[in-house]
Amino acid sequence: MESLRVELGDRTYPIHIGAGIIGERALYNADGAVAIITNAVVAPFYLARVRQALPGATEIIVEDGEQAKGWKTLDRVFEALLAAKLGRDGVIVALGGGVVGDLAGFAAATYQRGVGFIQVPTTLLAQVDSSVGGKTAINHPRGKNMIGAFHQPLAVISDVATLDTLPDRELRAGLAEVIKHGVALDAPFVDWLEAHIEKLLARDRAALVYAVRRSCELKAAIVAQDERETGVRAHLNFGHTFGHAIETATGFGPWLHGEAVAAGMVMASELSVRTGLLGAADARRVRSLIARAGLPVQGPSLAREQWHELMALDKKAAGGKVRFVLLEGIGRATLKSGVQGDLVDEAIAAAAQ
């Protein structure tokens, strides 16, 4: 097992990464009462082992899928927490993927104005992305993650053995965020990924532990600089302005988040070329790695107006202007506003070619 620390002053917390660690009681630093939130797909595989580590915990099982990230499910969670009389010294454990983590994390952020939170991510996406940074949220019909809070966990327990039960498509979607960390932040990690993408797709545990650890390290370094996403943390949103537009347009579901981000990264790379920041060869390299991971390199067919309208809802928008995360090179993201609309159209079209 490897452990790293996300340095956030008095909110500093550890991330434990290993194979077969989900039932290790010592990793759960919860003193008070505990509620475990998980879903109907994850529970049969892993709830029994977490229950052994946390006997007597309240268990709340929500429905599978993105639709759980809404008012209705959240209200059921609050109802269950209140029925169990969980106090302000209670701790909520999220056992599952990004949906469970975001929902349970937002519940922890707002239940009685905030209780403790431990994440046990069981998807690659959640292990490399939502486990670092304290972002929690639910969706609104008008946009993904529109309602949320920053709420740092007490600990994250990432067990790559839980990825054994992850469908191939979700594994690939998780790799999209791994690739994003390299492409936006760290060129040597892109080299490593180009050399190990097949091992990762074959679920080689040592490769997975390294990919999770390196992703978390890269993200943790950014988050430590900018916890509330007022500056450099926006770089982690590489591919997400386009990606969120894809997810919103298609109704949260047909496209997995990582798939939308994958296509979004190709578009953002193409836009970087068109704004003169990036060489065409580097954009091809990004596209090639994404394609080798079995991820989409082009988005759905949407009208020009729809793209622009959806992107205007992006949380990075400032004063009504969309800001894009672009590349100045492999591993070097930068935030740009005032990008011309027709260059955006060209980039979207280029991704489809």
Add this chain to the structure above:
Amino acid sequence: MESLRVELGDRTYPIHIGAGIIGERALYNADGAVAIITNAVVAPFYLARVRQALPGATEIIVEDGEQAKGWKTLDRVFEALLAAKLGRDGVIVALGGGVVGDLAGFAAATYQRGVGFIQVPTTLLAQVDSSVGGKTAINHPRGKNMIGAFHQPLAVISDVATLDTLPDRELRAGLAEVIKHGVALDAPFVDWLEAHIEKLLARDRAALVYAVRRSCELKAAIVAQDERETGVRAHLNFGHTFGHAIETATGFGPWLHGEAVAAGMVMASELSVRTGLLGAADARRVRSLIARAGLPVQGPSLAREQWHELMALDKKAAGGKVRFVLLEGIGRATLKSGVQGDLVDEAIAAAAQ
């Protein structure tokens, strides 16, 4: 106009207190887009003047009363904010009493994971209580303020001229929290209140400005020590364990919050006498001041079990045990757990005599 600062590091903010200041543009430190949230009762009196200070702001008018502090109204607020495309650099202005402040504050805490927030409290209760401390919340059928967040405002603008339109009953309910600040924290302020209670009831502006300022100072000093209510801040909950039980039992409405807290303070004083902490003469002094303010000194008739069950839901409960804020003297609150149930019963009964 007087201004004081609530010292909270990089979340430090000013409170401006005066008569006729609500329309002063310079007091609104909002640079970006603005949304004003107010209600149907307050809007006809004061919205036009705030609009003058903030031209072009989105206006969101919610229903009057405690029922606005729920999912349904909150969701309508989010819908309006998203329809107006308020970005992360936007600011939400709460114009109204505690309900509008709590609702708008929670919306500001969670909309796009947090936007700026300016409070313009138009009730005495909101001016002396919710304007300091950053508590925001909505209610759950199982308990008041069960869902919420700590979210500090950018500024508070307390205009005592807006109290001219406040019903007498609500003025008195606000005085309950003023009295609480004295009784729990500052004996000289209790002396002052005993000498000025009639002036306050007659809405003497100079007396109101002093009472609001001193209340805010006392509360700000506590909040600066304990922003997240892990320790001494609980002292501000004097009277609230009983008070929240009264409000929950009666369904949030028949009793105003301040009225429930008033009766709760008498019960907490009686409990302090019964646990040997407080002299009977001091308890009589608390009761007398509350009665002179025209506030209730006894609660509704509830079964013993119902009192205990409702108090067990209190947010100060730790490990399933209710903790009471009691008095060791006028102006000296203290937190006690392990109080015997029959003493609690006796205190409730004594308040009714």
